[in-house]
Amino acid sequence: MKTLSLSILLFIFPLLLTAQKSLSGVWVGNLSNDSAETRNDQSFEMALTEYRGKVYGYSYSTFIIEEKLYYIVKRVKGTITNGLCEVEDDEIVSNNFFEKRDKGVKQTITFRMNPRDSIWYIDGTWKTNQTKKYYSLSGRILLKEEKDRNKSRLLEHLGDLNIENTIADKPATTKPEKNTTSPPAPFRKPETTVAKTAPEKKKEVKTENPASEKKKQDDAIVKNNPAPVVTPPAARLYARANDKTETIYFRSDSLVLALYDNGEVDGDTVSVLLNGKVIIAQQGLKSEAFKKTIHISPEQSDSLTLVLYAENLGAYAPNTGLLIIYDGMDRHLIRFKADLDKNAAIVLRRKKN
Structure with missing residues (x-):
């Protein structure tokens, strides 16, 4: 009876830990493919916010094809049911692809959180849907919690796009304030008055030697345009x-x-x-x-x-x-x-x- 009780406790204890741990945070790791014909792995990050059984956030993946580095940032959303989370693509935020990506291709990630040696991991599978143009792909995902947010390339990229503040403890519900400032007054051309002046007397202009005049011009050009300063590599x-x-x-x-x-x-x-x-x-x-x-x-x-x-x-x-x-x-x-x-x-x- 004691052995049975201990077995039940060992089974339930990880589930209790998962129930207490929130998905909110930054998760860093890799995606691997089941297919040997496509790229084998991708660096992958997710920044997630959990709120009332739902998940919101962003994903960021990079991969190399023919010596070129590609990246894509996507907004994601999902749900949590009995400790099992399913996150799917919502929309593409940014990428450096030359060809326009097929909006019909969506990636779905299914995973659980598991603690190992005081570190939390996301472990699960991913797949894409099949379209008229593309076959379905699948593979595995393994991410670990990154507590130092300064190491996250995803958050840095979101900061570059000025949308990092959209990751919060819960999704934003406030509407932007309306612009209540009054429009600027119409521009009026200022009135001008012309003052009458007496005609100036002509002054005699002394001419200089053309050669000396050119030398003065050259000296002025050198003075106003000094030679550029060449900084050696790694100077400091x-x-x-x-x-x-x-x-x-x-x-x-x-x-x-x-x-x-x-x-x-x-x-x-x-x-x-x-x-x-x-x-x-x-x-x-x-x-x-x-x-x-x-x-x-x-x-x-x-x-x-x-x-x-x-x-x-x-x-x-x-x-x-x-x-x-x-x-x-x-x-x-x-x-x-x-x-x-x-x-x-x-x-x-x-x-x-």
Whole structure:
């Protein structure tokens, strides 16, 4: 009897935890596909608000096709029934696709929340509906709760679109206030009076040597248009703190670095340094990859530091991007963030055989 009671308690306890935990928050992870013919994985985020059994929020996914980084931001909505949540696409907010996306394709995600080692995860499945043009796709989803909202690329993107404040504890119900200001007064042309003046006496104009006149003009041009100041890459490197992003373990003697703008291209420019030496200088970030191969000889240290230095902040601060490190068949994705006070730093360690 005690064994039966204990079994029932162990079964019910996770459900009680799920019932107490709210979905409101930021969830970060990956989507994987069941099909081997399509892209295998996507970086995926959701920012959700739970309110009275319903879910509202946004999703953000990125994927790479033929060396180009694509992204899409969507508004989502759903319901929760007995701990099972189903979220589906509501509308597309932003993307960088060249072709217009078929509005008939909707993605539905079904999942539960599960705690593991004091961390909450979203674990479930996803699928798209079939249309006349597209087959249905399906796969799995695994996200974990991200408590540090500064690390969320989705919230950063929503901030760029000025809609980050739409994520709240419950959906907004207030209507925007009407503009009660009165229209400006019509413009009237000011009256002008013409004063009579006595005719001026003609003054004698002394002519100068044409050669000396041209020299004066040239000197004035040089004075008003000084030569541009060329700033070297990573000029204030040591005046900024290094913010360690993560540690990457590698095996190969050469690594391929691929740099992308992490979402909307807004003019971000970075320099990359390896152990204090500039290996990529003042490179603008785009949706297409900029690649650089670095060679690491066995004589070099087993621990190297890769620093990403923000040369500017682009249109939207801070400077953000995606760095992919190819180590043979292995691939490491690092989403970095830097500004005028901090560099993004990545530690590279050689794996011991």
